[in-house]
Amino acid sequence: MTTSATSIVVSRSLSARGRDWRGLAFQALLLFSLLLALSVLAVLITDVFTRGWPILQERGADFLTSPLSTRPAAAGIGQGIMGTVLIAIFTALFAFPIGVMTAVYLEEYAVDNRLTRLITVNIRNLAGVPSVVYGLLGLAVFVPLMAGLMGGTGRNVVTASITLSVLVLPIVIITASEALRAVPQTLREGGYGVGASRWDVTRRLVLPAAGPGILTGTVLSLSRALGETAPLVVIGASATFFSTGNQSFLESLFGSFTALPMIVFGWSTRPQDEFRALTAAAIVALLVVTLFANAVAILLRNKYERTW
Amino acid sequence: MSQSTLSPRAPEDPVALRIERSASADEPLDGPAAERTTVVSLQEISFYYGAFRAVKDISIDIPSRQISALIGPSGCGKSTLLRTINRMNDLIPGTRLEGRLLYHGQDIYAGDVDPVEVRRRIGMVFQKPNPFPKSIYDNVAFGPRINGFDGNLDELVEDSLRRAALWDEVKDKLRQSGLALSGGQQQRLCIARAIATQPDVILMDEPCSALDPRATLQIEELMAELKRSYTIVIVTHNMQQAARASDTTVFMTMDDDRSGYVVEQGVTMEIFTNPKNQLTEDYVSGRFG
Numbered sequence: 305m306t307t308s309a310t311s312i313v314v315s316r317s318l319s320a321r322g323r324d325w326r327g328l329a330f331q332a333l334l335l336f337s338l339l340l341a342l343s344v345l346a347v348l349i350t351d352v353f354t355r356g357w358p359i360l361q362e363r364g365a366d367f368l369t370s371p372l373s374t375r376p377a378a379a380g381i382g383q384g385i386m387g388t389v390l391i392a393i394f395t396a397l398f399a400f401p402i403g404v405m406t407a408v409y410l411e412e413y414a415v416d417n418r419l420t421r422l423i424t425v426n427i428r429n430l431a432g433v434p435s436v437v438y439g440l441l442g443l444a445v446f447v448p449l450m451a452g453l454m455g456g457t458g459r460n461v462v463t464a465s466i467t468l469s470v471l472v473l474p475i476v477i478i479t480a481s482e483a484l485r486a487v488p489q490t491l492r493e494g495g496y497g498v499g500a501s502r503w504d505v506t507r508r509l510v511l512p513a514a515g516p517g518i519l520t521g522t523v524l525s526l527s528r529a530l531g532e533t534a535p536l537v538v539i540g541a542s543a544t545f546f547s548t549g550n551q552s553f554l555e556s557l558f559g560s561f562t563a564l565p566m567i568v569f570g571w572s573t574r575p576q577d578e579f580r581a582l583t584a585a586a587i588v589a590l591l592v593v594t595l596f597a598n599a600v601a602i603l604l605r606n607k608y609e610r611t612w
Numbered sequence: 613m614s615q616s617t618l619s620p621r622a623p624e625d626p627v628a629l630r631i632e633r634s635a636s637a638d639e640p641l642d643g644p645a646a647e648r649t650t651v652v653s654l655q656e657i658s659f660y661y662g663a664f665r666a667v668k669d670i671s672i673d674i675p676s677r678q679i680s681a682l683i684g685p686s687g688c689g690k691s692t693l694l695r696t697i698n699r700m701n702d703l704i705p706g707t708r709l710e711g712r713l714l715y716h717g718q719d720i721y722a723g724d725v726d727p728v729e730v731r732r733r734i735g736m737v738f739q740k741p742n743p744f745p746k747s748i749y750d751n752v753a754f755g756p757r758i759n760g761f762d763g764n765l766d767e768l769v770e771d772s773l774r775r776a777a778l779w780d781e782v783k784d785k786l787r788q789s790g791l792a793l794s795g796g797q798q799q800r801l802c803i804a805r806a807i808a809t810q811p812d813v814i815l816m817d818e819p820c821s822a823l824d825p826r827a828t829l830q831i832e833e834l835m836a837e838l839k840r841s842y843t844i845v846i847v848t849h850n851m852q853q854a855a856r857a858s859d860t861t862v863f864m865t866m867d868d869d870r871s872g873y874v875v876e877q878g879v880t881m882e883i884f885t886n887p888k889n890q891l892t893e894d895y896v897s898g899r900f901g
Binding site (some may be wrong): 415416422491492493494496497498499500502504508509512513556 | 670701703705728729730731733735736737738740743744745754755758759777792802805806808809
């Protein structure tokens with residue numbers, strides 16, 4: 305065959321199948337699904353922003369610092385921000401050490417037998433329990449406990465934090481376990497090979513290596529805790545009004561409290577029209593907090609990401 | 613000073629095995645005329661992964677300050693056997709060892725022996741270099757630090773890196789990550805790391821198989837230097853390497869029930885030029901494996 309004849313045959317066979325219609329259709333379907341999901345999000349954000357923007361624009365810093373009030377013109381989310389920040393701190397304080405240590409035990413120390421697997425399965429189940437159930441746990445156990453210990457009603461930001469840390473504990477354990485499992489076995493072997501004990505290997509090699517993953521998982525689970533509303537409702541965060549008066553900081557820790565999700569919930573049920581805009585503005589604030597927490601998680605992960 | 617000695621362990625003594633390294637430990641022993649002592653002795657060792665017997669009835673002696681090579685076809689249990697010597701297989705759940713494994717006359721699988729202590733004295737270098745994600749200095753200093761070394765750490769790190777023939781290449785970048793080195797350098801770093809705990813025996817599990825020929829040669833030259841101070845046991849797939857680098861060779865193969873056994877052990881020259889067993893002859897001449 306001559307060269308040109310060969311090339312014609314080759315060229316025909318190479319383009320014989322024509323366009324891959326099924327492939328293109330599938331791609332279009334994927335794109336459509338993505339756009340659908342994004343558009344729902346876009347509608348939500350646009351709606352909230354347009355409704356809430358006037359409040360933020362008119363009252364600005366005043367809105368962010370004012371306490372709760374039954375009068376729309378004076379109501380602000382200052383106490384809510386304070387409550388959310390305190391919840392973030394205390395939840396991290398309670399959930400992080402216990403969760404990470406549990407994960408370390410399960411991954412590094414526990415023998416792989418039926419009991420361990422039972423525990424692991426149950427932890428995963430707990431991660432899926434509805435948050436209102438945790439709220440009821442908080443109401444039934446932690447509120448009376450706190451009331452007994454510190455006096456007062458027992459319905460305070462510390463109780464809420466304890467409840468929320470129980471809520472996110474399974475997630476912390478699961479993400480920390482994943483991070484520990486991702487540490488290559490060769491690293492541990494290298495440690496054992498120079499006469500390190502299991503504690504040495506865990507503390508000096510495995511934990512530092514799994515650190516970034518554990519940290520990211522903790523921050524993500526924290527951002528989940530900050531958005532939970534049901535436990536706050538059940539425990540009794542304030543949605544209308546409370547005053548800290550002349551309390552010291554410590555006293556206010558164990559007194560009435562509120563948090564951003566609670567404010568959103570509370571204001572959304574108010575009859576006055578003005579509260580619609582206020583609710584939207586509060587939602588914007590809550591979104592900012594959540595996005596901020598997630599951004600921190602992503603930044604931390606990117607900063608400490610390393611290749612083996 | 614005396615040879616490395618093991619202080620006698622009276623029945624009522626607590627756990628630890630004690631070894632004092634001596635200054636003369638670094639002097640080369642004389643050639644064949646010198647008395648060769650046995651530092652590790654395997655007596656009727658069988659090792660099980662669960663119900664599967666990986667190696668059976670292994671009885672070999674590892675002579676002091678020599679390079680002993682374990683050769684044999686893939687899957688015959690060489691690495692498993694190597695890892696029993698420093699109790700690395702303890703890390704794998706469901707494993708069991710039968711027989712006696714004597715280190716300077718002491719059974720290291722006895723109930724009251726601490727495997728951590730064993731691994732301090734019998735170090736290990738792995739097939740794929742696995743330096744810690746720390747600086748070069750911290751890699752070498754890791755072992756001494758966790759073992760409570762309170763002498764001059766800088767000196768020990770430098771000494772270990774010199775013995776591993778790595779000092780000149782890294783002396784001005786000790787704070788850089790160990791992972792930034794080339795493959796051959798990483799492996800030498802792992803050797804330095806093993807040396808830093810001042811072990812008696814160094815086990816090497818195919819240390820050159822992940823390296824290029826030039827790095828392989830460097831490691832082999834290093835091993836020849838190291839054997840003046842340490843006993844070396846090396847598992848290798850590379851027959852030529854075993855032939856040129858080792859003093860003693862142990863040839864293993866797999867039986868029909870897939871458990872490994874020792875066919876022949878002897879002086880390397882003899883094994884390769886005048887083996888007693890037909891299987892050995894077949895393997896070293898390349899007829900199988």
